[in-house]
Amino acid sequence: MSRFxxxxxxxxxxxxxxxxxxxxxxxxxxxxxxxACGRNxxxxxxxxxxxxxxxxxxxxxxxxxxxxxxxxxxAVTVTRRMGLWNIGGEGQFYLGAVGAAGxxxxxxxxxxxxxxLMALAAMLCGMAWIALPALARAFAGVNEIITTLLLNxxxxxxxxxxxxxxxxxxxxxxxxxxxxxxxxxxxxxxxVHWGFPLGLLIVVGLAAVMSSxxxxxxxxxxxxxxxxxxxxxxxxxxxxxxAMLLSGALAALAxxxxxxxxxxxxxxxxxxxxxxxxxxxxxxxxxxxLAVIPAALLMALIxxxxxxxxxxxxxxxxxxxxxxxxxxxxxxxxxxxHYRPVTPAIVRPARSxx
Amino acid sequence: MTLPGGTPPVLxxxxxxKYFPGVIANEDVTLDVxxxxxxGLLGENGAGKSTxxxxxxxxxxxxxxxxxxDGYGAEFASPQDAIRAGIGMVHQHFxxxxxxxxxxxxxxxxxxxxxxxxxxxxxxxxxALSERFGFPVDPSAxxxxxxxxxQQRVEILRVLSREARLLILDEPTAVLTPQETRELFxxxxxxxxxxxxxxxxxxxxxxxxxxxxxxxxxRAGRNxxxxxxxxxxxxxxxxxxxxxxxxxxxxxxxxxxxxxxxDVPVMTLRGVGVRNERNVPTLSDVTLDIFGGEILGIAxxxxxxxxxxxxxxxxxxxxxxxxILLDGASAPDNAAAFAAAGVGHIPQDRxxxxxxxxxxxxxxxxxxEYGQPPIGGGALYHGGAARSLAEEIATTADVRIPDFAMPxxxxxxxxxxxxxxxxxIRIADRVLVAAYPxxxxxxxxxxxxxxYFAALRDKGVAVVIVSEDLGELLSLSDRLGVLCGGRLMxxxxxxxxxxxxxxxxxxxxxxxx
Ligand SMILES: Nc1ncnc2c1ncn2[C@@H]1O[C@H](COP(=O)(O)OP(=O)(O)OP(=O)(O)O)[C@@H](O)[C@H]1O
Ligand SMILES: [Mg+2]
Numbered sequence: 001m002s003r004f005x006x007x008x009x010x011x012x013x014x015x016x017x018x019x020x021x022x023x024x025x026x027x028x029x030x031x032x033x034x035x036a037c038g039r040n041x042x043x044x045x046x047x048x049x050x051x052x053x054x055x056x057x058x059x060x061x062x063x064x065x066x067x068x069x070x071x072x073x074x075a076v077t078v079t080r081r082m083g084l085w086n087i088g089g090e091g092q093f094y095l096g097a098v099g100a101a102g103x104x105x106x107x108x109x110x111x112x113x114x115x116x117l118m119a120l121a122a123m124l125c126g127m128a129w130i131a132l133p134a135l136a137r138a139f140a141g142v143n144e145i146i147t148t149l150l151l152n153x154x155x156x157x158x159x160x161x162x163x164x165x166x167x168x169x170x171x172x173x174x175x176x177x178x179x180x181x182x183x184x185x186x187x188x189x190x191x192v193h194w195g196f197p198l199g200l201l202i203v204v205g206l207a208a209v210m211s212s213x214x215x216x217x218x219x220x221x222x223x224x225x226x227x228x229x230x231x232x233x234x235x236x237x238x239x240x241x242x243a244m245l246l247s248g249a250l251a252a253l254a255x256x257x258x259x260x261x262x263x264x265x266x267x268x269x270x271x272x273x274x275x276x277x278x279x280x281x282x283x284x285x286x287x288x289x290l291a292v293i294p295a296a297l298l299m300a301l302i303x304x305x306x307x308x309x310x311x312x313x314x315x316x317x318x319x320x321x322x323x324x325x326x327x328x329x330x331x332x333x334x335x336x337x338h339y340r341p342v343t344p345a346i347v348r349p350a351r352s353x354x
Numbered sequence: 355m356t357l358p359g360g361t362p363p364v365l366x367x368x369x370x371x372k373y374f375p376g377v378i379a380n381e382d383v384t385l386d387v388x389x390x391x392x393x394g395l396l397g398e399n400g401a402g403k404s405t406x407x408x409x410x411x412x413x414x415x416x417x418x419x420x421x422x423x424d425g426y427g428a429e430f431a432s433p434q435d436a437i438r439a440g441i442g443m444v445h446q447h448f449x450x451x452x453x454x455x456x457x458x459x460x461x462x463x464x465x466x467x468x469x470x471x472x473x474x475x476x477x478x479x480x481x482a483l484s485e486r487f488g489f490p491v492d493p494s495a496x497x498x499x500x501x502x503x504x505q506q507r508v509e510i511l512r513v514l515s516r517e518a519r520l521l522i523l524d525e526p527t528a529v530l531t532p533q534e535t536r537e538l539f540x541x542x543x544x545x546x547x548x549x550x551x552x553x554x555x556x557x558x559x560x561x562x563x564x565x566x567x568x569x570x571x572x573r574a575g576r577n578x579x580x581x582x583x584x585x586x587x588x589x590x591x592x593x594x595x596x597x598x599x600x601x602x603x604x605x606x607x608x609x610x611x612x613x614x615x616x617d618v619p620v621m622t623l624r625g626v627g628v629r630n631e632r633n634v635p636t637l638s639d640v641t642l643d644i645f646g647g648e649i650l651g652i653a654x655x656x657x658x659x660x661x662x663x664x665x666x667x668x669x670x671x672x673x674x675x676x677x678i679l680l681d682g683a684s685a686p687d688n689a690a691a692f693a694a695a696g697v698g699h700i701p702q703d704r705x706x707x708x709x710x711x712x713x714x715x716x717x718x719x720x721x722x723e724y725g726q727p728p729i730g731g732g733a734l735y736h737g738g739a740a741r742s743l744a745e746e747i748a749t750t751a752d753v754r755i756p757d758f759a760m761p762x763x764x765x766x767x768x769x770x771x772x773x774x775x776x777x778x779i780r781i782a783d784r785v786l787v788a789a790y791p792x793x794x795x796x797x798x799x800x801x802x803x804x805x806y807f808a809a810l811r812d813k814g815v816a817v818v819i820v821s822e823d824l825g826e827l828l829s830l831s832d833r834l835g836v837l838c839g840g841r842l843m844x845x846x847x848x849x850x851x852x853x854x855x856x857x858x859x860x861x862x863x864x865x866x867x
Contacts, residue, residue, distance in 0.1 A: 182808065196484050217735040225710035231701065232721050233669065233690025 008336040022333035043347050046193035051308045060064050060190040065300035072256035072278025073292040075247040082243040082288045083223035088148030089251040090275025091155035092126040095254025097259045099125030101266035104181035111183040121129050126252020127245045134244035138237040160268035178266040185261040195257035207289035219243055362425035363388045364520050364551045370404055370419035374754025379405040380575045392552040394562045396595055397572035398796040399768025403555045407522050411443045412436040437540035442513030443522040446767045448505050452498035457489050460512050487514045502529035522553045528793045531656050557796050561793035566837050596798045605808045605830050616646035620784050620816045626676035628662040637662040637840045644816045651831030652820040654860055659840035660820045667787045668692050668699040696783030700775055700791050708774045711763035718762045719744035722781045751776040767794045779806055789820045838862040
């Protein structure tokens with residue numbers, strides 16, 4: 001006799017297999033819906049494939065989408081480990097962009113010096129932006145979800161004001177952005193800049209920090225049980241603050257990469273939801289740092305597909321719908337991965353004399 | 355075994371088996387419970403008692419076998435099904451919502467809760483239920499502010515209000531004071547008198563002898579037999595559970611190469627007082643010397659300052675008045691430094707304050723030693739070394755673990771306790787503070803742990819044991835302190851202490867020694 005039973009742990013391989021199935025189902029559903037709308041699904045599919053993984057330009061686009069997602073995704077993952085949510089990736093992304101643009105626009109020097117300085121300034125700005133929520137959480141228990149979220153709107157407006165006001169482009173007279181930065185992150189492959197491999201490296205480094213440092217262990221314990229952290233005498237407040245600051249710095253670095261690698265100016269709306277999508281990436285990665293990489297890839301694919309579909313007159317909101325569908329199916333797949341058929345080790349007759 | 359003709363058993367299990375990865379939790383268990391009886395379910399830690407009852411109440415599904423209710427086959431897909439069929443369970447670890455009031459907890463997830471209602475209505479309904487079943491509770495109190503005994507009353511009331519005919523209690527007396535236990539037993543007898551049935555899991559054999567009509571013993575997941583309690587003796591039950599005789603040695607006798615009691619105290623409290631958040635004193639003016647190489651018992655009715663005393667002794671809270679000296683120097687001010695100085699702590703509520711239930715066994719076992727080599731040292735954490743430590747602790751604690759990444763909450767209650775105890779004994783070079791250490795342990799494990807305490811004492815470590823079990827305290831301690839109302843009434847020489855005197859001190863009389 002064998003039956004399905006829910007197990008407390010699911011091996012990564014099972015989760016992966018179930019998720020692959022979920023993606024397959026998602027593709028099938030999207031295809032069916034498009035077909036029902038009278039689209040030529042075969043033709044659309046060919047187009048999507050070519051313009052994502054089927055061509056060099058597609059791959060370049062994917063990498064460009066992935067770089068910020070890697071960082072904002074790990075930003076949220078870091079706080080998840082502590083049992084917290086940083087919903088403010090968007091705001092810290094903006095502040096990172098502001099910090100980086102500030103240095104880029106007003107400090108002049110060789111790129112080899114200016115770029116690290118920009119990264120530093122970006123991270124400091126991001127940390128400063130999350131500092132208030134972090135302190136309020138650590139010392140007053142103020143819910144960080146609300147505080148980090150609200151600061152996003154402030155940050156977005158701040159960038160609009162800077163880009164259209166004091167820092168606006170006086171050379172070309174463009175009204176919506178700052179002037180072009182004199183330095184930029186060098187490209188390594190087509191339009192893909194060195195921020196992409198750096199982002200991958202940061203994710204791997206972060207995974208190492210989480211699993212093999214004392215800090216990572218303390219964050220894991222404090223995040224899992226406040227009672228135990230107190231019992232073991234761990235500095236929980238410090239861990240809350242440091243994890244949140246690290247998270248802010250990571251999201252801000254994404255902003256710096258975007259300013260110095262892709263956009264080359266400070267622009268209103270430039271965060272493009274990357275901060276919020278970082279939450280999706282973190283949820284897909286289930287709190288594991290390394291899993292942020294495939295999760296970011298998946299998210300980048302969805303974004304890319306969305307753009308292709310838009311050029312084919314499919315509504316922009318379709319991207320949101322597809323994202324939602326994928327998330328839902330992946331959640332179901334994760335749950336399914338916990339079920340395994342079990343066969344009793346020794347099969348006995350149900351009745352026996354006692 | 356034949357049934358007295360006529361009434362079918364309330365519940366019958368036929369060849370029930372349950373397997374977890376790498377573990378046979380239950381195999382081929384057959385038992386029955388009749389109307390109007392209290393059945394005891396006994397067995398060592400990890401014998402599968404909780405799992406079996408979780409199958410009966412629909413939390414787990416059996417891999418083989420049948421559940422027969424009132425003579426008809428039944429299958430419960432969820433706890434709700436079991437409740438509808440009249441089976442209610444009070445779990446080893448309570449399942450109440452701490453932030454909710456008693457009335458809200460009683461009405462949570464209950465089909466008879468009025469759809470539109472108010473606080474006052476819920477509280478009135480709760481009051482009526484509490485009178486009807488004879489379980490006094492305060493409907494408006496928040497559950498987190500209640501003592502363990504009070505929380506348990508809420509749990510039982512919750513189950514009874516759903517018209518349970520079969521009440522299952524998983525180690526109900528582990529967290530109760532003797533007085534609360536007597537009240538519980540009186541209520542259970544009243545419940546039985548109306549033709550209902552009870553299954554009670556317990557490791558306390560004298561209670562089993564007192565309350566049950568029949569006992570069933572599980573060993574390694576299998577049913578080894580069912581007896582009428584009148585035909586049993588505690589010794590015989592113990593031997594059946596463990597599968598061998600348990601030898602009791604006199605633990606007060608020190609081994610030949612014992613270090614002996616130190617001349618200077620390892621820890622000293624001078625006029626120590628603690629106030630809670632509402633500024634009410636919960637511990638007042640405690641002055642106490644604790645010497646290396648002695649076992650100091652702390653007796654008292656629960657809630658008289660035991661928690662505060664253990665937390666002060668382990669650095670979890672700083673006293674609001676008085677001083678604490680560790681080895682003659684003023685003590686550090688945080689729990690980590692106390693642990694590093696060799697103060698181990700087995701706290702009252704292990705699952706939530708000594709273990710992170712959702713994390714793996716490895717992470718949980720590294721809790722005390724992650725700061726030093728081989729696991730730590732500098733800023734690093736070596737997962738491999740942590741794993742070997744966890745394996746070592748599990749081996750010495752005699753706990754079989756199929757998967758070290760498995761969340762620690764999947765271990766049986768007693769096995770969690772064994773692991774915590776071993777982890778703390780490892781680091782206790784100076785002092786070990788153990789609160790209710792034998793709670794949840796089977797007899798064999800209690801004997802083993804008492805042996806460890808004696809060995810620590812012989813090594814020159816000071817062992818402080820907080821317990822309500824005077825028998826346990828008197829058999830182990832060199833000296834016995836008595837707490838009442840947050841005051842240390844007296845510290846007696848255990849060899850000369852008589853139970854009557856201690857009883858009076860626990861009630862707050864006859865102080866001034
Ligand atoms: N969800 C689970 N996943 C894996 N193993 C489990 C799970 N629940 C229980 N077990 C294992 O099944 C065995 C029986 O556990 P159970 O909790 O029934 O013991 P018990 O008799 O209640 O012991 P105790 O007296 O210590 O409470 C143990 O080895 C335990 O580790
Ligand atoms: Mg149990």
